[in-house]
Amino acid sequence: xxxxxxxxxxxxxxMALKGITFQVKEKTITALLGANGAGKSxxxxxxxxxxxxxxxxxxxxxxxxxxxxSSRIVKAGIVQCPEGRMLFPSLTVKENLLAGAYNQTKRTxxxxxxxxxxxxxxxLSERRKQMAGTLSGGEQQMLAxxxxxxxxPQLLMLDEPSLxxxxxxxxxxxxxxxxxxxxxxxxxxxxxxxxxAALAICDYAYILETGKMGLSGKGKDxxxxxxxxxxxxxx
Amino acid sequence: MTMFLxxxxxxxxxxxxxxxxxxxxxxxFKTTGVVNFAYGYMGMFSIYIAYTFLxxxxxxxxxxxxxxxxFAFALGAAAERGLLRQVRHLSKGAMLILxxxxxxxxxxxxxQIWKQDYRSFPxxxxxxxxxxxxxxxxxxxxxxxLIFIVAAAIMAGxxxxxxxxxxxxxxxxxxxxENAAKLMGIKVGVxxxxxxxxxxxxxxxxxxxxxxxxxxxxxxxxxxxxRGLTGAVLGGFDSLPGAVVGGILLGVIEQxxxxxxxxxxxxxxxxxxxxxxxxxxxSGLMGSKAIERV
Numbered sequence: 001x002x003x004x005x006x007x008x009x010x011x012x013x014x015m016a017l018k019g020i021t022f023q024v025k026e027k028t029i030t031a032l033l034g035a036n037g038a039g040k041s042x043x044x045x046x047x048x049x050x051x052x053x054x055x056x057x058x059x060x061x062x063x064x065x066x067x068x069x070s071s072r073i074v075k076a077g078i079v080q081c082p083e084g085r086m087l088f089p090s091l092t093v094k095e096n097l098l099a100g101a102y103n104q105t106k107r108t109x110x111x112x113x114x115x116x117x118x119x120x121x122x123x124l125s126e127r128r129k130q131m132a133g134t135l136s137g138g139e140q141q142m143l144a145x146x147x148x149x150x151x152x153p154q155l156l157m158l159d160e161p162s163l164x165x166x167x168x169x170x171x172x173x174x175x176x177x178x179x180x181x182x183x184x185x186x187x188x189x190x191x192x193x194x195x196x197a198a199l200a201i202c203d204y205a206y207i208l209e210t211g212k213m214g215l216s217g218k219g220k221d222x223x224x225x226x227x228x229x230x231x232x233x234x235x
Numbered sequence: 236m237t238m239f240l241x242x243x244x245x246x247x248x249x250x251x252x253x254x255x256x257x258x259x260x261x262x263x264f265k266t267t268g269v270v271n272f273a274y275g276y277m278g279m280f281s282i283y284i285a286y287t288f289l290x291x292x293x294x295x296x297x298x299x300x301x302x303x304x305x306f307a308f309a310l311g312a313a314a315e316r317g318l319l320r321q322v323r324h325l326s327k328g329a330m331l332i333l334x335x336x337x338x339x340x341x342x343x344x345x346x347q348i349w350k351q352d353y354r355s356f357p358x359x360x361x362x363x364x365x366x367x368x369x370x371x372x373x374x375x376x377x378x379x380x381l382i383f384i385v386a387a388a389i390m391a392g393x394x395x396x397x398x399x400x401x402x403x404x405x406x407x408x409x410x411x412x413e414n415a416a417k418l419m420g421i422k423v424g425v426x427x428x429x430x431x432x433x434x435x436x437x438x439x440x441x442x443x444x445x446x447x448x449x450x451x452x453x454x455x456x457x458x459x460x461x462r463g464l465t466g467a468v469l470g471g472f473d474s475l476p477g478a479v480v481g482g483i484l485l486g487v488i489e490q491x492x493x494x495x496x497x498x499x500x501x502x503x504x505x506x507x508x509x510x511x512x513x514x515x516x517x518s519g520l521m522g523s524k525a526i527e528r529v
Contacts, residue, residue: 070417082414086418091411099419151420
């Protein structure tokens with residue numbers, strides 16, 4: 001569904017991505033792992049069109065999207081739920097969700113989508129009229145995912161959805177992601193520092209090491225890999 | 236009592252104009268993060284367009300004013316797209332300096348094209364109303380009533396627009412987090428240009444309303460721009476309702492200072508009051524706690 005070929009990205013003169021290649025297959029959960037500063041967020045932001053790639057290609061459904069505008073990328077069905085949530089703090093929960101549906105043209109389907117999201121995260125339903133900034137961390141993450149879902153993604157990219165959350169809440173969020181993947185056939189590209197959790201739920205995983213692609217393989221296999229265990233799982 | 240009410244009416248008239256200016260400045264600041272110092276001068280330049288259409292071309296007043304406001308919208312949007320967008324990636328400071336440069340350019344251009352003369356501009360509506368009350372008579376110009384109505388209509392219109400339309404929501408979202416807005420597929424460039432267009436047209440509207448009293452000349456909007464900035468600071472600078480409240484309050488305070496204490500010192504005394512307010516409440520009357528420094 002998504003193919004990244006030899007992607008190179010610079011911040012000024014600093015090379016952040018040194019030609020990475022990977023792919024996300026339709027209806028899978030693909031994880032992109034790595035330590036802080038490995039280039040995970042840079043990868044997602046480049047796919048989303050916030051950062052321009054210097055070299056390499058981003059191919060989505062056989063079409064090259066490398067230098068497309070961010071709004072076109074969202075329209076094509078690639079939606080990112082960014083690191084640190086990045087909600088609109090003084091918009092209400094409902095308004096945040098509506099903002100996510102900015103590119104949807106049919107009012108009825110927007111309302112249906114909102115019902116779906118509120119069913120997925122019932123707590124948001126209670127908080128509908130509250131400012132997003134007043135929500136707890138877990139609720140904010142649910143809202144961020146809900147907002148991304150409102151854009152009707154075919155490929156949902158999540159940047160550190162478990163960051164700063166209590167393990168129990170993080171587990172709930174991962175459960176919802178599995179559900180979205182299994183029941184609605186949503187393709188997911190998951191960026192995580194919590195390698196344990198991510199490897200457990202993903203079909204395939206890639207490990208980034210300071211801008212270069214390191215190991216990759218099936219989630220289950222990587223969980224057993226002694227090198228990965230030692231380096232990323234603290235075992 | 237009569238004098239008090241009369242001064243209140245005049246204060247509200249002045250305050251409404253200040254509020255319109257403050258509203259435009261705050262709107263541009265909130266969405267694009269830059270204080271537009273050329274604001275009043277863009278309004279001034281636009282009203283020269285109305286003047287030219289009215290007197291040189293001989294167009295009717297309503298048409299001249301419409302063209303002037305449309306011109307201001309285009310001018311604002313073009314300035315954002317053509318100039319400010321180009322330095323946006325550098326810093327907010329760079330954009331700020333650019334607006335100062337624009338101020339000088341518009342002032343210079345107006346001087347070159349229309350010279351320094353004071354030119355008159357008609358009231359949109361003429362006539363005066365008298366209201367008799369127990370203790371005397373109040374005088375209200377029809378133009379002042381129009382100022383109230385226009386200001387109130389614009390404020391209500393903007394409120395509804397921001398609260399209930401999709402584009403309004405997109406503007407508010409962009410103001411709060413530009414990158415997140417991009418990730419929602421919002422074309423933030425269009426939003427920036429739009430806010431500049433609407434903001435600068437508010438400047439043109441206030442110029443049109445103020446011109447019969449200030450006359451048209453290259454620096455006509457300077458006092459109003461300073462007051463607009465002050466009103467915006469008083470209101471909190473990042474709050475649209477704050478801009479309206481701050482602007483109207485400033486107008487009323489100034490009028491009372493002038494009437495009861497000293498006409499010469501009214502500006503200084505008003506600023507003193509604002510200074511005290513800001514010492515007590517640094518975020519302004521309705522502003523949010525932290526405003527990013529530029």
